[in-house]
Amino acid sequence: MFCGIFAAMLLYFVYFNVFESSDVINSPYNRRQDTFAERVVRGEIRSSDGDILAQTDVASDGTETRVYPYGEIFAHVVGYESEGKSGIESLANFSLLTSHAFFTEKVVNELQEQKNIGDNVYTSLNTTLQTVAYEALGSYDGAVVVLEPSTGKILAMVSKPGFDPNTLSEDWDELISSQNGELLNRATQGQYPPGSVFKIVTALEYYRQNGSFDGFSYDCEGSITHDGYTISCYNGTVHGAEDFRTAFAKSCNAAFASMGLILDRASFTETCESLLFNTDLPISFPYNKSKFSLDDSTEDTVAMMTAMGQGETTVSPMHIAMITAAVANGGVLMNPYVIERVESYTGTVVENYSPSSYGKLMSAQEAEALTGLMEAVVSEGTGRALNGASYTVAGKTGTAEFSSDKSQSHAWFTGFSNIESPDIVVTVIVEEEGSGSEYAVPIAKKIFDAYYGL
Numbered sequence: 001m002f003c004g005i006f007a008a009m010l011l012y013f014v015y016f017n018v019f020e021s022s023d024v025i026n027s028p029y030n031r032r033q034d035t036f037a038e039r040v041v042r043g044e045i046r047s048s049d050g051d052i053l054a055q056t057d058v059a060s061d062g063t064e065t066r067v068y069p070y071g072e073i074f075a076h077v078v079g080y081e082s083e084g085k086s087g088i089e090s091l092a093n094f095s096l097l098t099s100h101a102f103f104t105e106k107v108v109n110e111l112q113e114q115k116n117i118g119d120n121v122y123t124s125l126n127t128t129l130q131t132v133a134y135e136a137l138g139s140y141d142g143a144v145v146v147l148e149p150s151t152g153k154i155l156a157m158v159s160k161p162g163f164d165p166n167t168l169s170e171d172w173d174e175l176i177s178s179q180n181g182e183l184l185n186r187a188t189q190g191q192y193p194p195g196s197v198f199k200i201v202t203a204l205e206y207y208r209q210n211g212s213f214d215g216f217s218y219d220c221e222g223s224i225t226h227d228g229y230t231i232s233c234y235n236g237t238v239h240g241a242e243d244f245r246t247a248f249a250k251s252c253n254a255a256f257a258s259m260g261l262i263l264d265r266a267s268f269t270e271t272c273e274s275l276l277f278n279t280d281l282p283i284s285f286p287y288n289k290s291k292f293s294l295d296d297s298t299e300d301t302v303a304m305m306t307a308m309g310q311g312e313t314t315v316s317p318m319h320i321a322m323i324t325a326a327v328a329n330g331g332v333l334m335n336p337y338v339i340e341r342v343e344s345y346t347g348t349v350v351e352n353y354s355p356s357s358y359g360k361l362m363s364a365q366e367a368e369a370l371t372g373l374m375e376a377v378v379s380e381g382t383g384r385a386l387n388g389a390s391y392t393v394a395g396k397t398g399t400a401e402f403s404s405d406k407s408q409s410h411a412w413f414t415g416f417s418n419i420e421s422p423d424i425v426v427t428v429i430v431e432e433e434g435s436g437s438e439y440a441v442p443i444a445k446k447i448f449d450a451y452y453g454l
């Protein structure tokens with residue numbers, strides 16, 4: 001019996017080391033991390049092209065300082081490791097505090113009571129795109145997400161307002177008592193009304209219920225009134241006779257509100273849930289779930305609002321980027337990821353991460369139909385500022401009202417470039433400024449231009 005217990009312990013020990021140790025050691029609740037930090041100098045976090053995004057400087061007296069050369073630019077995505085951990089500093093904590101230096105070197109270090117040098121983490125982040133996105137947002141609050149739809153690689157993720165991770169400890173008290181949410185990663189944790197970018201979802205639902213966009217026609221008089229409640233088109237514009245493509249391209253609120261009255265609500269909810277509303281998202285950063293609710297008890301006026309992206313629906317910029325990526329990628333969502341590989345400090349590859357598929361959010365035919373609508377937004381609709389570049393773009397703008405008197409709105413854009421073989425998805429939200437075409441499209445254009453070296 002004694003031998004049996006011993007064997008079981010041994011088995012568990014092996015199992016723990018192989019399968020569970022990284023999770024346990026990575027857990028922010030585990031105090032053993034501090035013990036690791038006593039033996040290993042925390043590794044570097046680098047961009048895809050090797051730029052250092054975080055490193056530990058060691059002074060001659062052994063004092064360590066975590067340095068973030070890009071300051072605020074990568075603050076939310078790279079994160080911090082003092083005052084708790086966030087971002088990649090948290091996701092990759094185990095790798096950063098593990099050393100795969102040569103065995104003999106480690107033995108010598110142990111004997112001399114010197115620290116080993118931790119592994120370096122290479123990310124998919126692109127310094128140019130991140131910097132351009134950060135600068136393009138300027139003094140506005142909001143967020144930008146750039147994804148590669150064919151792989152799920154996160155190329156850029158910006159949130160504003162931000163903080164300087166280099167002075168986090170000094171600024172901590174001020175940051176946690178601030179009302180501006182500087183520490184919040186708006187790209188994944190922000191929950192916004194989607195406004196007209198949601199018309200992508202409503203269009204998909206219309207397509208699913210009708211099998212095509214062909215049978216649709218609407219005569220827009222600049223507003224629609226139902227049960228004494230009036231919904232207007234942006235600036236009261238009268239869009240006149242429209243087919244589905246025109247209604248989508250011009251972002252006609254009246255046409256989409258009218259769909260809210262006829263679309264089957266249970267089916268609409270099912271489609272939203274298939275697009276990961278009210279559901280967990282496959283991302284490793286902390287996030288908030290997007291919300292969608294519509295059933296037989298929903299009032300008609302709310303159903304009208306819901307179909308045009310107002311109502312109770314909320315969504316994060318990352319989630320909108322993921323839906324756009326699925327459209328770009330023939331309906332298949334690739335799991336977003338940011339850590340590409342781990343190397344020892346001498347450059348030996350320790351671990352490689354490959355793209356993985358989450359699954360189909362829609363059929364290839366549905367994705368193609370939506371792409372056609374999104375092309376029209378750029379060729380003849382609210383995204384015309386992106387037309388005529390040396391690359392092609394399919395996208396959707398949005399102007400999401402959020403104050404009860406409708407006086408204030410968030411500006412949205414989401415889209416992808418190189419329609420035939422999509423390169424990148426760009427999703428932008430600018431808080432409290434105005435329309436998507438005026439505020440979000442120019443930011444997206446700067447990012448597309450930078451990607452193509454323009």
Ligand SMILES: [Zn+2]
Nearest residue numbers: 220233239252
């Ligand atoms: Zn209209």
